[in-house]
Amino acid sequence: MTRIAAIAQAEFRIALRNRWVAIAVAMMALFALVLSAAGSAPTGALGADRLSVTVASLTSLAVYLVPLVALLMAFDAIAGEVERGTLPLMLTYPLSRPELLAGKALAHLLTLALALAVGYGIAAAAAFYGDPRAATGLPALARLYWTSLLLGGTFLGIGYALSALARRPGAAAGLAIALWLVLIVLYDLGLLAAVVADNGGYFTTDIFPWLLLANPADAFRLYNLAASEATAAAAGIGGAARSIPLWQSLGAIALWPLLAFALAVAALRRLTP
């Protein structure tokens, strides 16, 4: 335990000094402010409280930002140690490879938790300011917060795995950005195109839901939008999102971080320094 804490403490210091903490917090705060300003139009027509509406927009934002911030923090984690020559040294200490990863993940999750608390906090404050009924949306906000952390954890794990496989920080950064583009942007576009082409056929009814669950970002979006009536109404979703039971999207969100961490451990074990 002290070993994991020792890694985490140094890593958090590095994140502070490299301005990672500042960048992540500022980015979340900025986007939250923009969202709140943009979402200040009357929402009474939808029947949803202001905070639920905010959570719906924050969910769409988090799907892009959280994986990006997580990957940016993670890509250097192993490759950087390889480049500096400190990885072989670390591995001669009485410290296991999973412990090394756990320490780094702890520090990066803490950074993410801070950034999300500030960003979501600002957005929530703005919602309360404009709508006294906003308290109705608090459970949805809490749900968004901890699932965002799980989503972040997933992409941290994937980022560590890429970092260990690439061995060089430059290559790891390239892989991380490519993965973000594929999983977050292209994946949904591809699914959309397939659903349109399929026109309500077998793919749409039987394969599409599983493909949504297989992508951690889609599972995250599904769960947060479908878990609350008000958010679902605000987001105007139906169809696919409604047809997938909540426990399935929740299961996917909960399993992904474990899977990603296992992937990272496997990649690091494969690495001979």
Added chain:
Amino acid sequence: MTRLTLSRVTKRFDGQVALDDVSFGIAPGDRVALLGHNGAGKSTLMKLVLGLIPLDSGEISVLGAAPGSRRARRGVAYLPENVAFHPALTGLEQIGQYLRLRGEPASGAQALLERVGLGAAARRRIGTYSKGMRQRVGLAQALIGKPDLLILDEPTSGLDPVSRREFYALLDGLAAEGAAVLLSSHALTEVEARTDRIVILSHGVMVANDTLAGLRKRAALPIELHVAAREGQADEVARRLDGRRVNGSQVRLDCHHDDKLARLEQVAGLGALIDDVEIVPPSLEDIYSHFSRRAAP
């Protein structure tokens, strides 16, 4: 009981032999220098001993345990070659982290940094350190918890001569307390009298494992006599002594240990033709190249 035993250790990279049937041991208090050109296999040997890479055949015993096992890791310290710590941390924070990883309080960091002469820079970020100072940070972490065996990969590269002397003084202290030390270098001049034994690797083959005196004797390299002839007499001296003229006044003679006196007598016999004579034993570099050349394919 030896601290480290290698028997018939062989390691290949994609069919390319990096270490070929290497065997030697290190006893407590022994300082052993591992010498060899770049690519001779020094770092590979150290990584095998640390359990960082698997060996192909042979056996390694570290403190009576397997390389990389918990027991071995607890008692072995390592200084990797060209290590660069994170530039954003201070020396104090970095050493504090390593202390905690070994289960010791981080408060011991200042004392360790003072031991390697970094006391004043302890609170500065490593990014501002010179190469020699970074090397000292590496050395400081290797001193944590009184290790039984130190594996130091080119520890004196990047150190100025004064720092190098301080480093060897530190090593003397460790050895006196019973630590075994294996350090590598690509120059015999860097380690010379400061180690107890010298192991020379050449293309993965161990070509020597002896004390410096032993190496000198086994190499049996010729001694050179540098004879300075008087003005204008160099040609005459070279002819009469059967030597090589190297410039206007200098004549060189090679001779073996046993006929050194006879040759000196000959020189003395020339009397007035001679200005001065110097006996030059084989240099450390000569001895080193003698051994490291032998196994070249």
